[in-house]
Amino acid sequence: MILPTSFIDRDSTAPPRAEPGQQWWRTAIIYQTYPRSFADSGGDGIGDLPGITARLDHLVELGVDAVWLSPFYPSPQADAGYDVSDYRDVDPIFGSLDDADKLLAAARERGLRVIVDLVPNHTSSEHPWFKAALAAGPGSPERSRYIFRPEKPNNWQSTFGGPAWTQVPDGEWYLHLFDAGQPDLNWDHPEVRAEFRDILRFWLDRGVDGFRVDVAHGLIKQADLADWHYPVEPLTGPATESIRPPMWDQDAVHDVYRDWRRVLEEYPGERILVAEAWVAPSERLAAYVRPDEMHQAFNFEYLEAAWTAAAQHEVITRSLAANAAVGAPTTWVLSNHDVLRHASRLGLPIGSPRPRGIGADDPQPDPVLGLRRARAATLLMLALPGSAYLYQGEELGLPEHTTMPDEARQDPMFRRTQGEQKGRDGCRVPIPWEADAPGYGFGPSGATWLPQPPVFAALALDRQRGVQGSTYEMYRSALRLRAQHQLGAGTLTWADGLDGVLTFQNGSVFVLTNFADTPAALPPGARILISSEPLDSDGKVPTDVTVWAEV
CATH class of the missing domain: 3.20.20.80 (Glycosidases)
Known part of the structure; x- marks a missing residue:
C-alpha cells in the first residue's frame, strides 16, 4: 500500500475537455x-x-x-x-x-x-418597464407586466426579511419576493x-x-x-x-x-x-x-x-x-x-x-x-x-x-x-x-x-x-x-462499509469517506490515487478524510 498525501499527482496538464456534440x-x-x-x-x-x-x-x-x-x-x-x-x-x-x-x-x-x-x-425598480408602470398608474398595460394589486392580497414575506409587498404613492401594492428594489415580473404576460x-x-x-x-x-x-x-x-x-x-x-x-x-x-x-x-x-x-x-x-x-x-x-x-x-x-x-x-x-x-x-x-x-x-x-x-x-x-x-x-x-x-x-x-x-x-x-x-x-x-x-x-x-x-478516470461519466455502485464509513466504486476508482470516530481500513492492495489528508502510519483512513484508490 502507498501512503498518500493530499497531492500525489504532479502532472500539470489540464484535463481533456469534451468536444462539441458530446453533451x-x-x-x-x-x-x-x-x-x-x-x-x-x-x-x-x-x-x-x-x-x-x-x-x-x-x-x-x-x-x-x-x-x-x-x-x-x-x-x-x-x-x-x-x-x-x-x-x-x-x-x-x-x-x-x-x-x-x-x-x-x-x-x-x-x-x-x-x-x-x-x-x-x-x-430592478430602475428598469424602464417598472418606471413606466409607476408613471402609467393603476390598471394600465404597463403595470400588467408586474404583479400589482389594489390592496395587499396576502401575508407573504420577502426571503430577505419583511413583507413581500410594497405600496406605491397611488395606493397600489407590488410584489417583490426579494428586496423592494426587485419587483416580480408577471410571467402570465x-x-x-x-x-x-x-x-x-x-x-x-x-x-x-x-x-x-x-x-x-x-x-x-x-x-x-x-x-x-x-x-x-x-x-x-x-x-x-x-x-x-x-x-x-x-x-x-x-x-x-x-x-x-x-x-x-x-x-x-x-x-x-x-x-x-x-x-x-x-x-x-x-x-x-x-x-x-x-x-x-x-x-x-x-x-x-x-x-x-x-x-x-x-x-x-x-x-x-x-x-x-x-x-x-x-x-x-x-x-x-x-x-x-x-x-x-x-x-x-x-x-x-x-x-x-x-x-x-x-x-x-x-x-x-x-x-x-x-x-x-x-x-x-x-x-x-x-x-x-x-x-x-x-x-x-x-x-x-x-x-x-x-x-x-x-x-x-x-x-x-x-x-x-x-x-x-x-x-x-x-x-x-x-x-x-x-x-x-x-x-x-x-x-x-x-x-x-x-x-x-x-x-x-x-x-x-x-x-x-x-x-x-x-x-x-x-x-x-x-x-x-472519467468519473463524471461513470456509474456509482455502493460498497459494503462499516457504520460511519461511506464506500463506493465509480468505474476503476474506489472511494472511501470516513465519518466515524475511529480510523477505517482500505481494501487489501489498494493503490492510493489521492487523499484529502495523509493516512495513519498503519495505512488506515482517519476521521473526516476521503480517499480515492484503485483496488
Whole structure:
C-alpha cells in the first residue's frame, strides 16, 4: 500500500475537455466567478470583466471546463447586481459590452465555455418597464407586466426579511419576493415571455454557452395568491407533492423552460440552461431537467445534507435515482455566493441549521475542522457521476469572513432583518492572489469593496501553488484524476462499509469517506490515487478524510 498525501499527482496538464456534440454539460466542472470579487483591473476595489479575462489562465491551470459569471448587467446594485435595469448591456463598474466580447473570445481560445447569469423572476425598480408602470398608474398595460394589486392580497414575506409587498404613492401594492428594489415580473404576460426570448438570443448571438437561471422555481405564482404560514424557502418548509408554497415551484413554470429550450436548440454547440431552484424533494427538482427543459439543476439538498455517512448516502442515492428517471445528470455543489462557504459551514456542529451569515458575536466555526471536512467533502463530491460546480476561492480553502464589521456589510438581507441575519457578504469577499500584496493582489490599488480577513494571507494562491498537500494542489490533482478516470461519466455502485464509513466504486476508482470516530481500513492492495489528508502510519483512513484508490 502507498501512503498518500493530499497531492500525489504532479502532472500539470489540464484535463481533456469534451468536444462539441458530446453533451459536455453532463460531466463538466463549472467554476463560478462572482465578478465584483474575483479580480479588479481598474483599481476601484470592485472586480470587473477585464480582471476575469486576465485571470482565465488560473481556471485553465486548475482544470475546469467552463466559467459561470454572476450578473454584470447595469444595475443600481440594490442586491449586488441581481436587480437588473438593462439585460442587454454591461454595468460600467464591470466594464463594457466590448469587454464582455473580449472575455468570451479569450475563454474560447483557452477551451473554456462561458455561462452567464439570467435573472427572470424580477427586474430592478430602475428598469424602464417598472418606471413606466409607476408613471402609467393603476390598471394600465404597463403595470400588467408586474404583479400589482389594489390592496395587499396576502401575508407573504420577502426571503430577505419583511413583507413581500410594497405600496406605491397611488395606493397600489407590488410584489417583490426579494428586496423592494426587485419587483416580480408577471410571467402570465406574453410581453414578458417575448422579452426574455429576445434576451436569450442577444447573448447567444454573442457566443455564450448557456444561462444559469436565478430563482428558476419562482416565475409563476399560484393564481389565488393564497396566504402561506410556513418558512419562505421550500427546502425549509413542509413542501411535499400535496403542499406546494404558492410562490414557488408551480407546475406552469415548466412551460417557460420548454419554450427557452427551443430557443437554445436554434443554436449550435450544446448551449445549456441551469436551474437555481430551491426545490424539494429530489423528484420535484428532477422535473426541471426533463429532456425538453433545462440541462442541469443545482442540487441544494446535497449542499444542505448533514456531514454523516447516513445523510450523505441518502441524498446521493435519491439524487441519482431522481435524475436517472428523467435521463439527466446530477449536478453537485457545495458552495456558492448565497450560502456559507463549506470550509466554515462544516466547522459548525453536525446537524445545526445553516445560518444566513455569521457575525463576530455569533458562535464561530472551528476553522481547522471545517477545512479538514471541506477537503474530504470536495473529494467525495468530485468522485460522483455527473457535473459539479466550484465557487471561486474554494480551491484555496477560503473560509467565510465571520468577523466582518457590521458597518461594512452590504447585503440587503442584513438591512431588511435589522441585522438579525448577517447575510451573504461573508462568502463574497474578494479572493486573495498574492499574500504580500495590498488587498492580497485583488487589484492594483489594494482597495477591496468588502474587507478581507487576515487569514486570507496564508491561503493566497501564491502561497499554495506548487506546495504539496495544499488545498489548491489537491483540487488540481483531483480534477485531473477525475477526467482521467472519467468519473463524471461513470456509474456509482455502493460498497459494503462499516457504520460511519461511506464506500463506493465509480468505474476503476474506489472511494472511501470516513465519518466515524475511529480510523477505517482500505481494501487489501489498494493503490492510493489521492487523499484529502495523509493516512495513519498503519495505512488506515482517519476521521473526516476521503480517499480515492484503485483496488
